[in-house]
Amino acid sequence: MSYFVTGATGFIGRHLVQELVDHREGEIFVLVREGSLARMETLIRHWGSDRVTPVVGDLGEADLGVAKKWVTEHRGSVDHFFHLAAIYDMTADDATNEAMNVGGTRHALGLAEALEVGCFHQVSSVAAAGDYHGRFDETMFDEGQSLPSPYHRTKFESEKIVREEATVPWRVYRPAVVVGDSQTGAMDKVDGPYYFFPLMKRMRDNLPAWLPLVGVDLGDTNVVPVDYVAAAMDHIAHLPDRDGEAFHLVNPEPQPVVETINALCAAAGAPQFATPIDRRLTRSGPLGLVPRALRPLTVLNGVVRSAPAQLVLEQTIGRLGIPAEVVAHTSFNAVFDSRRTEKALSGSGIGVPELESYARTLWTYWEENLDRSTGRDAAVREALTGKHVVITGASSGIGHVTALKVAQAGGIPVLVARGKEKLEDTRDAIELRGGTAYVYPCDLSDLEAIDRLCEAMSAELPSIDFVVNNAGRSIRRSLRLSQDRFHDFERTMQLNYFGAIRLVMGLVPKMQEQKHGHVVNVSSIGVQTNPPRFSAYVASKAALDSWSNVVASELVGDGITFTSIHMPLVRTPMIAPTKLYDKFPTISPAQAADLVVKAMVERPHEINTLLGNAGAVAHTVAPKLAFRVLNMAYQVFPDSAAAKGEVSGGTRESEQIMLAKLFKGIHW
Structure with a gap:
């Protein structure tokens, strides 16, 4: 035949x-x-x-x-x-x-x-x-x-x-x-x-x-x-x-x-x-x-x-x-x-x-691969054309789509993640569309590996114009279930905080030499709203925010600036273990990537949502009431099956969805 x-x-x-x-x-x-x-x-x-x-x-x-x-x-x-x-x-x-x-x-x-x-x-x-x-x-x-x-x-x-x-x-x-x-x-x-x-x-x-x-x-x-x-x-x-x-x-x-x-x-x-x-x-x-x-x-x-x-x-x-x-x-x-x-x-x-x-x-494929609005935006092209953008967690989710959008605007994504094969797939997709990308596999929870990564990038790349700290680990587990799991806190801090700042610290000399550079930290709306069950995750992101706020005042004279994006709930593989989120209103990875691009183009100190700002104000003006509302959510939303090591199941779904829609984007 x-x-x-x-x-x-x-x-x-x-x-x-x-x-x-x-x-x-x-x-x-x-x-x-x-x-x-x-x-x-x-x-x-x-x-x-x-x-x-x-x-x-x-x-x-x-x-x-x-x-x-x-x-x-x-x-x-x-x-x-x-x-x-x-x-x-x-x-x-x-x-x-x-x-x-x-x-x-x-x-x-x-x-x-x-x-x-x-x-x-x-x-x-x-x-x-x-x-x-x-x-x-x-x-x-x-x-x-x-x-x-x-x-x-x-x-x-x-x-x-x-x-x-x-x-x-x-x-x-x-x-x-x-x-x-x-x-x-x-x-x-x-x-x-x-x-x-x-x-x-x-x-x-x-x-x-x-x-x-x-x-x-x-x-x-x-x-x-x-x-x-x-x-x-x-x-x-x-x-x-x-x-x-x-x-x-x-x-x-x-x-x-x-x-x-x-x-x-x-x-x-x-x-x-x-x-x-x-x-x-x-x-x-x-x-x-x-x-x-x-x-x-x-x-x-x-x-x-x-x-x-x-x-x-x-x-x-x-x-x-x-x-x-x-x-x-x-x-x-x-x-x-x-x-x-x-x-x-x-x-x-x-x-x-x-x-x-x-x-x-x-829709997702179109939004991530066929939507050409980023490349047609004159301001985005001016900010990114020819610029080298280091993106961590670039093998999937927000990082992957950000890389595609950066390349569409004429930028040069520098792809960092553990999985070399997936990074090469992303690079191939970019090159098939006429772009250029570099692949640097690295386990960002390994501090010595990050040091080697920074040395290689600083030596091999002509410039490092942007760093997007996107790689992260999220754990949704109540304190009650964390008593014998202290390693949850160690793991989130290792990747979300120590890995992120080690990378920035390793690349700062190159950016100081250039006299410019911008760091984008993909943080969380949880830093503003303090949702229950996310103590390990939110603490690591809050630490990164605080560190960036301090060093920003030290480095601004060298032309190095920072943006923290307090990202709402995004439909990525990271939230997949929590089946509760399947019916929650979320933003797409492409919408999240648009916020990352906005951070690189406009370079604000923070990018927040209206709900995130409202949560931050509530914690300042009426902290007791805010904690009462959060405790109500703690009672309505159970620990996930993944957190308890069980098969998914549960009740009170209508109350959960109502609260999720009312407080759209919060990690419950």
Whole structure:
């Protein structure tokens, strides 16, 4: 068994090749332009297989430009030819769509016929259904539907080429709107619903999550994760006796656009939309007698697609990065029947997960990897371009995302943590995007190792402009359970305090020599609010705060300054053992990283939250009342299962969540 794949460097293609590597035997030939061979070699290492072989060619040439000698040598030996190379972008122009989707398909089919392949697998799209109204099943193709854009037209025409001109067996796959991996969130570009993510981010940052917003019924969409699409294609391609058929890789149930938006808004922590007037009112009773052409949704879609409306949209939401063409095609008129595909996948365990189950995964990946707002901020670029930023705890969580944001703004992250492999993964991600990063593995609880680290960095780096003390250890355990665990206090002090100040002290001579440097300490809101059960953690952070406040007055004359960020509760692996936090309002690692970037750019003495400041004032003005409130929380929130060494469980959940929402961000 052998395979030929076009578009292997593309989003769906990369996942399909991984499926073939993981579940099939035989050689996998992948088409690649000569100028992209280096990128392909990186992907082959990622796939982890020596069965993937690059074949140089070009989508724009006859027979894909593959050498005739290669074709002759492999004629009759390729069982499956997957054609994925195409444009999957509603905003692409007519010429690009024509060249890639129509011309590329004709050239790919020509090569497949020259190779005498066992089956040609064409990846089309539900866009081939155009503006068809009603149920569109998998036996349907040319139903006289209108094709409202170059994308719709060329998807239809490329599928038509396969259906009418192929001399080899063929199968067609029509994915719906493809989003990131449901397990990892991985996505390679901003497309489809991702265009709306920056707007959701603005809503989250500027409006309370509980604020209801008024929306309109925008019809139905259909969203599927890329891992489902790749797994379904791999499975169906290997089923016997299915040639000449098309398969809808879609969610079996249409997804209302507003519900899809709300699922993503909920994942982002942004306000959600309510639709006072929707299809339940406009399609029933007297309004149900109104012809489809005059119904509100049809009229709205027609207006949005008109030239004047497109111009207005381009000058309004277009400035937020949302293309007017995308707004015009947010919903489908057709309902895609996928019973043939569901039957083909029966018993395989392959199915479409509910969007709500992976919406946060999609959002998190976008926020950490695809959100380009940091790099576009002129003030951030001015402060960080060319600057070396030492980041501890850079292998995950806040440190990892901070490194990505620093690199995006032109800075040079210096990555420090215990795990070398994870640091190298972060460096690889930065370098693939054109950045530069350095890796320095170090156990920051080992003071002698820190001394060696400081010597190496001071000697090898041209400058040390920023130090971000982010690595930390958190322990949530009451004093009652800590009587025989004094090492809890020693461990938190060793990493959070001694390790942090040893690092700064080791790098101060280099910064004094430069006559500049800025230290950012990722502290905790607990230093201001003194929550129960965090005596070991809060004490270590308070010690770091106090030390920094003292030495700041000594070093300011040398151009060295300090910022302490009293960070609220962040959704990181560090809080994972406390299952109680799974339902608590938290900020994301990306939001926390934004605060770290702000600290480097603006260099304030402290960055606090409103609630943290209120807690500090309460402890000063009314300490007895503050301790009474904290004792109430101590009674409501039990010790975690991890602290007691038990399986998680407990009661009073409603009271816990109420307090958590009232005092958002505090470590209970």
